Amino acid sequence: MALRFIGTDPNSVDGECPTVWFDKDRHEFVFQGWKADEELRATCLETGPIPPSEAVVRLPARMAQMIREACDVAERARL
Numbered sequence: 052m053a054l055r056f057i058g059t060d061p062n063s064v065d066g067e068c069p070t071v072w073f074d075k076d077r078h079e080f081v082f083q084g085w086k087a088d089e090e091l092r093a094t095c096l097e098t099g100p101i102p103p104s105e106a107v108v109r110l111p112a113r114m115a116q117m118i119r120e121a122c123d124v125a126e127r128a129r130l
Contacts, residue, residue: 058117073124084108
């Protein structure tokens with residue numbers, strides 16, 4: 052697996068580290084975030100089911116630049 056580390060939340064505290072990677076082999080974004088609480092899950096379920104193999108996670112908006120960088124890596128990987 053060719054995971055490229057993009058970044059970790061600069062305000063992370065003791066293991067609570069939302070993180071962004073890009074998997075160059077699978078051309079997929081990989082996100083580690085805070086688990087959604089039941090209220091958020093319920094709201095998301097209004098749009099459709101969440102399969103057992105998937106999860107809803109939260110990432111802080113301050114990580115927007117890292118997400119943009121991951122998108123740039125994805126676009127370059129497809130060239």
